[in-house]
Each structure stands twice: as C-alpha cells, then as structure tokens.
Amino acid sequence: MDLTLQLNARLRPNDRGDLYENRLDEYLKKEGIGECIGGGTMQLASGEIEYCDVNVSIEDSYTALDTMKKILKEIGVPKGSLLYNDEVYLPVGDLEGMAIYLNGVDLPDNVYDQCDINQVISDINIRIENVGSFYSYWEGPMETALYFYGSSFYNMRKQIQVFVKHHPLCQKCRIEQIA
Incomplete structure (x- = not known):
C-alpha cells in the first residue's frame, strides 16, 4: 500500500531527507514492512516552504499501518500532519x-x-x-x-x-x- 505522509513542517529538501525520509526508511526496513519511495516540497508564492511530503510503500495490513503510526510517534511529527491515500486518511503528529x-x-x-x-x-x-x-x-x-x-x-x-x-x-x- 502506497501512502503519503504530508508533514506540516517547513523543511528544505535535504532537511526533510535527513529528519524524515532516511529515518523512516530505516525504521520501515528494520520492521520489514516497507520503505520510503520519495518525497516532495510545496512552496508558497513567496518561496517559503508550506509543507513537505514523504511517500512510503508498506504492506497492505492493519498491523503494518499500526506499526507505521508507532514509528511516526517515535520519530516525532508536527501537529497537522496527515498520513493518507485513497483509502486512508489519518491525522498524525504531536509536535x-x-x-x-x-x-x-x-x-x-x-x-x-x-x-x-x-x-x-x-x-x-x-x-x-x-x-x-x-x-x-x-x-x-x-x-x-x-x-x-x-x-x-x-x-x-x-x-x-x-x-x-x-x-x-x-x-x-x-x-x-x-x-
């Protein structure tokens, strides 16, 4: 199952990679449930970053989704972030x-x-x-x-x-x- 983690975080692409993509990929592979498959950055008209995305592919199971939620809790995600696809819409984050x-x-x-x-x-x-x-x-x-x-x-x-x-x-x- 492919999911997008829309981070309510203003991060330059390299920072997004260091803080989220690389760490999330490491956790997902360690748990044996998936991997990161990309990311992106949305900018405002001013050029300031509005939010960024991390794309992941995980096993299509409730267990994998629960593990993903636990990983996000451990890594720390800003409030207002979302984990979603066509079937899943899950608000995440407490930073x-x-x-x-x-x-x-x-x-x-x-x-x-x-x-x-x-x-x-x-x-x-x-x-x-x-x-x-x-x-x-x-x-x-x-x-x-x-x-x-x-x-x-x-x-x-x-x-x-x-x-x-x-x-x-x-x-x-x-x-x-x-x-």
Whole structure:
C-alpha cells in the first residue's frame, strides 16, 4: 500500500531527507514492512516552504499501518500532519512548531556584519533543549525564517524571550506558531 505522509513542517529538501525520509526508511526496513519511495516540497508564492511530503510503500495490513503510526510517534511529527491515500486518511503528529522571522533589511549594517546567524541558532537550541530543537530555515528577500519544533510552542517561546529581546540580530523579528 502506497501512502503519503504530508508533514506540516517547513523543511528544505535535504532537511526533510535527513529528519524524515532516511529515518523512516530505516525504521520501515528494520520492521520489514516497507520503505520510503520519495518525497516532495510545496512552496508558497513567496518561496517559503508550506509543507513537505514523504511517500512510503508498506504492506497492505492493519498491523503494518499500526506499526507505521508507532514509528511516526517515535520519530516525532508536527501537529497537522496527515498520513493518507485513497483509502486512508489519518491525522498524525504531536509536535508544535515555532518560526522566528529575522528582519533581513531594516537593522543597522553592522548588526548583519557582526552577528552570526549560526550562533543565534545554537544559542536558541541551548535555551530550548528540553522542549524543542532547530529543524530548518528559509532565506527570503526581506527576512530569514528559523524553524524549531518541539513539545510546546508556548514553552519554546517563553524560554527564548529574554534572548530574543536583547540579541541585536533578533531585533524587529516576529515569532509565529506554525504547528
């Protein structure tokens, strides 16, 4: 049975592969019930990623479908994700998502010159390590989005409030819940 896992996740293709396709393929093969057969990415008109898909082929049985659900629970899938085909429509996921949109044009030039976005990602990851982690990013013409997923949007946002308020690169940023 071929299924599509539509992930409510904003992931670049390589990140989708590392975080979901490769891991899911490994689990399915280990369980002896199937394999990943592809994936794709849907973009908004702005170029920002809206969601992504992972295509799998598993045995046509309730046992295989139950095993697939357990694997997804273990891997961690964002809320609002779906596992479906013509016969199956199953909402999946319990992770929440947080996007931090860093202003890419309105800050003083010295902020962009002196601040390292990779250090910002690392510093945020340290602050949210018990509730979430960095998954991917998007670079647009006016802003850069950093995507984090974890058990609680509220707790992730709460744990970075002081950091975001005081870090020069985070000035004029916006934070949104994305899952």
